[in-house]
Amino acid sequence: MKFSRFITYxxxxxxxxxxxxxxxxxxxxxxxxxxxxxxxxxxxxxxxxQKNRNNVDAKIGxxxxxxxxxxxxxxxxxxxxxxxxxxxxxxAWAEAMKLKDKVANLGVQLDVPEMYRKDxxxxxxxxxxxxxxxxxxxxxxxxxxxxxxxxxxxxxxDANFEDAHELADVxxxxxxxxxxxxxxxxxxxxxxxxxxxxxxxxKSEYKEANILKQSALDNGLFTMALLPFENGTRISGLEVKMxxxxxxxxxxxxxxxxKVVDRDNIELILEEQKLGxxxxxxxxxxxxxxxxxxAQAIISGAILSYSESIGRPQRYNRTGYEQYRVKRVxxxxxxxxxxxxYRQKNYDEFVGQNLVTVSFQYKVVSLKTGEILKSRIIERxxxxxxxxxxxxxxxxxxxxxxxSGVNTSRxxxxxxxxxxxxxxxxKTVDQLSNDAFQDLGNxxxxxxxxxxxxxxx
Numbered sequence: 001m002k003f004s005r006f007i008t009y010x011x012x013x014x015x016x017x018x019x020x021x022x023x024x025x026x027x028x029x030x031x032x033x034x035x036x037x038x039x040x041x042x043x044x045x046x047x048x049x050q051k052n053r054n055n056v057d058a059k060i061g062x063x064x065x066x067x068x069x070x071x072x073x074x075x076x077x078x079x080x081x082x083x084x085x086x087x088x089x090x091x092a093w094a095e096a097m098k099l100k101d102k103v104a105n106l107g108v109q110l111d112v113p114e115m116y117r118k119d120x121x122x123x124x125x126x127x128x129x130x131x132x133x134x135x136x137x138x139x140x141x142x143x144x145x146x147x148x149x150x151x152x153x154x155x156x157x158d159a160n161f162e163d164a165h166e167l168a169d170v171x172x173x174x175x176x177x178x179x180x181x182x183x184x185x186x187x188x189x190x191x192x193x194x195x196x197x198x199x200x201x202x203k204s205e206y207k208e209a210n211i212l213k214q215s216a217l218d219n220g221l222f223t224m225a226l227l228p229f230e231n232g233t234r235i236s237g238l239e240v241k242m243x244x245x246x247x248x249x250x251x252x253x254x255x256x257x258x259k260v261v262d263r264d265n266i267e268l269i270l271e272e273q274k275l276g277x278x279x280x281x282x283x284x285x286x287x288x289x290x291x292x293x294x295a296q297a298i299i300s301g302a303i304l305s306y307s308e309s310i311g312r313p314q315r316y317n318r319t320g321y322e323q324y325r326v327k328r329v330x331x332x333x334x335x336x337x338x339x340x341x342y343r344q345k346n347y348d349e350f351v352g353q354n355l356v357t358v359s360f361q362y363k364v365v366s367l368k369t370g371e372i373l374k375s376r377i378i379e380r381x382x383x384x385x386x387x388x389x390x391x392x393x394x395x396x397x398x399x400x401x402x403x404s405g406v407n408t409s410r411x412x413x414x415x416x417x418x419x420x421x422x423x424x425x426x427k428t429v430d431q432l433s434n435d436a437f438q439d440l441g442n443x444x445x446x447x448x449x450x451x452x453x454x455x456x457x
Contacts (some may be wrong), residue, residue: 022052191221313352
């Protein structure tokens with residue numbers, strides 16, 4: 001019986017008889033062993049020990065029958081070795097060792113005669129040598145993927161064999177390196193950069209991967225000049241806030257090829273050129289400045305509209321019912337009891353909302369062609385709402401009103417309790433405004449990240 005079939009059978013037994021005891025399985029194993037059904041008996045003893053590792057009779061039975069099953073597997077190994085099938089012989093040995101280890105985990109040691117171990121070492125040595133030579137031949141033929149499989153298999157069998165570990169890495173990275181070099185020569189700098197990075201992550205100092213990776217980054221670097229934004233509203237300072245959030249978003253972009261030059265850096269460069277930034281708002285002049293500062297594109301933008309709505313919470317008087325208990329005496333028995341009653345009470349409910357809306361347009365213009373690479377209007381509406389209730393008595397005893405008096409349903413009570421515990425402070429319009437501009441900056445960043453994958457391939 002193959003080891004895999006052996007274990008599968010064990011699992012089936014365990015699933016079908018989870019309520020049976022270790023002793024019952026041991027007894028079944030003993031009967032099967034007496035009948036000469038050794039493999040089936042080994043199955044029963046194995047499950048018995050899974051249920052109780054201290055079952056001595058099951059251990060004895062497992063030792064006897066398990067050894068028979070192991071010997072069968074070892075004989076299978078020998079037969080395959082004799083017929084010269086080294087790979088199958090090694091697989092047969094692996095199954096035998098799996099069985100030995102599996103049984104050992106339950107406290108039963110099976111024996112492997114030394115002659116089998118020596119035979120295995122000889123077969124393994126010959127097989128690993130064959131794999132090594134095959135791997136070298138495959139690498140010479142440029143069949144790197146197949147070569148890697150050989151060296152990986154060697155590592156599993158003998159981790160210290162020759163330079164198999166090194167050759168496995170080489171077989172893996174060499175085709176990637178070759179593709180990276182080809183992409184680099186074709187001006188596909190992003191593809192080359194990513195491929196070189198993959199090479200370096202596996203083999204850090206492979207050939208010229210580090211140098212070429214940096215060169216690909218330098219050659220593919222795309223600089224965008226972030227020009228001052230315009231403000232089309234009557235509220236001063238909005239363009240400055242939008243510029244700040246845009247710069248923060250773009251500088252955190254997950255693209256190594258994107259370089260952003262902001263207003264401060266632009267002014268510094270222009271100052272060195274004895275020029276000024278004042279009056280640079282039209283696209284034609286902006287293109288000229290962009291060329292001076294070494295940018296391939298410019299980003300311009302304008303706030304088209306902005307509004308704030310500050311909503312003072314509205315107060316509504318509501319009717320509720322407070323629960324209380326009245327002591328009564330049963331006239332027939334004279335015993336006291338409590339009667340639940342409700343009295344009408346008023347509580348206050350508050351509803352409020354703050355709202356900010358903003359509309360922003362931006363453009364990305366190529367300085368090489370004058371083409372508008374990206375243009376979009378982004379709108380945001382952010383609002384914060386509060387809805388809560390206040391009661392100056394014990395809110396735990398207060399119930400809402402229904403169609404005809406008190407509503408004592410659990411759902412209605414829970415909804416009222418939620419209002420009493422709800423948040424009571426609105427986000428300020430300044431907070432909402434900051435959140436809105438931050439959202440706009442992040443949305444713009446996502447657009448430009450997508451654009452960059454088209455500009456630098």
